[in-house]
Amino acid sequence: MASSARRALAAALSLAALAPATACFAEPSPHNAVGEFLVGWQTGDFAAAARRTDGDPAKVAKALEQAGMQLDAASIRFSLHGLRTDGDNADAALRVFVDLGDNNPLWRFDNHLPLHLVDGTWKVRWSPGVIHPQLREGQRFAVKISPESRKPIEDRTGEPLQQEQTLFVAGVHPSGVQDPEGVCERLFQLTGFAQDRLLSRIRSAPPQDFVPLVTFGAKKYAQLSDRLDEIPGLQVKKQPQPVAPAQPADIIGRVSAITPESEQQLGGPQLAGDTVGQNGLQKAYQDQLTGSTGTKVITYDLKTNEQVAELASWPGRRGVPSVRTTLDRGVQMAADLAVNGAGPAALVAVQASTGKILAVGSQQLDQETDALNGRFPPGTTFSIIAADGLLKAGLDPGQKVPCPADRTVGGARFQQTAAPAGTSPSVTTGFAYGCVTALASLARRIDTTALAEAAGRYGIGREWSLPLRSFSGQVPKVTGEAGKAKVIAGQSVRVSPLSMALVAGALASGAWRPPSLVTSPASPDLAADVKPVAQPQPMPLDPKTLPELRRLMRAGVTSGSAAAAAAPGEPVHGVVSTVRFDDGKRRRELSWFVGWQGDVAVSVLLEAADPAAAARVAGRFFRGAGQTG
Template sequence: MSLAVAVPLLSACFSEPSPHEAVSQFLVGWQTGDYASAAERTDGDPKVVRKALEQAGLQLDAASIRFSLKGLSTSGDDADAKFQVRIDLGDNNPLWQYDNNLPLHLVDGVWKVRWSPSVIHPQLHPGQRFAVKVPPTGRQPIEDRDGDALQTEATLYVAGVFPARVKDPVGVCERLFQVTGFAQDRLLSRIRSAPPEDFVPLVTFGGNKYAQLRDRLDEIPDLQIEKRLQPVKPAQPVDIIGSVSANTPETEQQLGGPLLAGDTFGQGGLQKAYQDQLTGSTGTKVITYDLKTSEQVAELAQWPGRANTTSVKTTIDRGVQQSADLAVSGTAPATLVAIDAPTGEILAVGSHEMNQEKDGLDGRFPPGTTFSIVAGEGLFGAGGLDPEQKVPCPADRLVGGARFQQAMPTDGTVPTLVPGTAPTVAANFANGCVTALASLSRRVSAGALTQAATRFGIGGKWSLPLRSFSGTMPPAASDAAKAKIIAGQTVRVSPLSMALVAGAVASGTWRPPTLVTSPASPDLSSDVPPVAPPSPIPLDTGTLAKLRALMRAGVTTGTSAPAAAPGAKVYGVSSGVTYVDKKHSRSLSWFVGWQGDIAVAVLTETTDPAASARIAGQFFRSARNAA
């Protein structure tokens, strides 16, 4: 226990027979841990008084005890001091404050404190002790959109003791420190401050860690192991849900303060973002116990703590998630983000050898010619470019000094809908002809491209509780710069941002993404209000009709044909793009589109430009069958 002087109590200039000096020396001695000095100013047995004052601090696990004198009255040989006690219970617990009286009387001409345990607290009587009771609280679940838990229960192993049965608490804590690294003094304080007959959790282990340490733990006398089920094993999407671990010394350092042994710690995803809501805060009670019977006598103070939220409810759809997981379970690294087009709610994030949060929500990739969906809003808007206009698709083209090359089919033909003629803008869009699409940069202004990107949420601010990336687009200062934007070479987007682009074309309105519907913010205790999500942005109906027709052609006659699925029509475009990432060349395949109300973006790391369209087709077939 660490005690510190908080306030100058009384001047020591008073001399006997005034009681002021006795009050000052007793309280200062108690406050600073000089219990022998404090005991000398009482009429009790110095050994008994010294032990009682010391034990009170240990039994409360007090970080500090401070006093404020409120008044002093004298009547003949008797006096009475009124004072306030402020006890810091430590471990992030509240401050306990109460008022008490200090009775004094003259003994052989010297003022002495009339000793009894009630000097420590008015309700503490002989044969009693303090204890701090900390009822455990279980972790709340993260749920899907239907209220089903997105994690399963796993067994945690809690090592603890029953204080009344421990013969050598110091030895137990020393050996636990050697095994686990938890501070020995903190473990000992928890034992000393707990109710004698209650099980006191000291250290919690996951299954693997417990298996490694079991033999060493079994050797510690009086240490008990309790099994507890906690909802900690994440279901898909595991990176979005996040993992949960038992409390460790490293955890306490990360959170900036000691935790209780039974506490669990979210290590990533929503489990980490909503740590406070999922665990709440543990309530605390200060009680007195009878030393002979170990029965509770009185409850002196109680702090309920902050209650857990009922759960963290997400927009994840278990059936859609299963379809996404199945679709991406190939050999190449891939991620698939599916949203509900009418609402922007994230339904699923599937992945294979890619991270669902880092790559699916927060990835920063060039979209290739799938970005022509966004650019098309500027090109076709306000009565602009005619989709039926003929535009050649050469293998190589210079635009404003920038060179673009089109990957040709293996048979050497130029992609076109009508053999022997120049393809239309619609055909080039459907086939992702980069040379043709780049040449359209002269037909659109920089302002129109910027406005189109804004209407599709590119570069906007979202309010998701996890890391996410809405995209960036460089200035379109020249024809070459505009061409690179249309070709999706200098733009950076995440699969989530492109799924929202598809959802906007499908529904007619761009909407910001939503992942969690309750609670509203992952930091309910913050004084800073949560960031409001951006407003939905309606798109021009005339432009929408053209974009939808082009994206339908991408699946029926263009390179996205592998995405076709039975049931509702599939719309989409795909592309392949190669770029340099941290001095390494990477090849990506994209598909961006929708079927019914489900819009998706699929990203695969491969040289096969049709790979993502095939994944999308499998996803749509599976999702349709599961509906």
């Protein structure tokens, strides 16, 4: 049922339109009779409208009121098109506008009001046809709703990424309920759904149809089932829905039954049996996954409850066949197994040649909030981006650079917990072992502009288009040697695991590419905190520096701290790092791996002080992904 404010506004607008017509004419002209009848009808003063007819006032008033209830009409308005008078008879031509409420369609139809003089007073010649030209005595309106079932979210091959889960739908057959007001009052007490909204659904529905009123999940239904059984006329039906998410569950999103709160939030004609996405893609694509309900206005025989005629129909907006993602079930399984038991961890895998997100694994971390949208310091894994600028500036990877336990650069102090033993101290060794003191010392070899440009080539700070919240990274504006050293060491930079997986993908494929997660449909209903932007174009890397960058990444696995990431098949490239991070709540030790094997690029983040911890997770992932491929 529409709100009283909405009805008052509609009535005020219609009254303003009709006032001149009723004020300019007096009896015996039929204009006043037409105006007073229509204004009384549309404002809910049915008694006033009935007095302008030749019918029984009580019966006419009841018929007008029931017509609005049977249609669940938010408002009924009129547009007068003409008035003909022929002696003691007259005919008013008008167009009727019935707002069926919420996001339902506006029903328009043409009708005529026959009038005649009764004892010198113009009266509307009453019959049900005054309400609608096809309505007859002994008939009623009904609004038949045909909701679409929720569509699936699929992986890249079309396999569903959720399983069916049983919901419990409580409803009634209107013809079998003796006390609909009592049913709605008791449901309100149990669930909080507005009584008038529930009652309007019963009153407007076809009498023999099952009218869903409230949907429960299994847990809630178990709590209330005994009390629901006590409500006369209420029936509960099981309804399977594809709502239980497979991994990555935070990305796919969870689905729940409509609640009083979600019904108000959605603001549409949601019905019991409908479902609402709570998070992830289920929430982002809520409208596309559910489509909209089809609507029909029908007349029924009051004695037989059989349909007489279909007066109008709207098919509703169809939802999409499915939401097709870039996710790969086999790669996802490898990601899930790799992080299992690792402690708080996030793993993002992308296809290097396309930027498509293949898998998002996590344990004790949220896949959207942390893996896609997290803001973490990357430690010395970020130095591979700085190396791009350093190589352009002429840095020799074989140059000797010591890796002391302690070094101060421009007043900023850096400490290396475990210097590589038995190795020749060089730029390459510093990268391979993630030696923060060696890498920070290179700050004097690059200016701030070149450092910022290098970050931009790898998409750090770029805006891209994803249906979920995500973070491309941020490099602070710095001056001086200390500021540059902190950027190279990845201490003042903030990135997400997704943004670093794309960095690895750029090195593997030769071009940075923006991420993608959904291939169809193209446009979701973005959350309020997700800004729609045009997808950036791929950015090729410099073919002169790329081979040397790849050699540095390969050294991290063959002779450095990322050796645990080695796996059968194509060579694994990667670097690792540890970094301390104060998130405002506690101090955390983060272990990173950033690298690739073949066309699969990955970043791993977990809470650990061991620089090889993330590499071990990456190794398990590459071995698992190789088996699924």
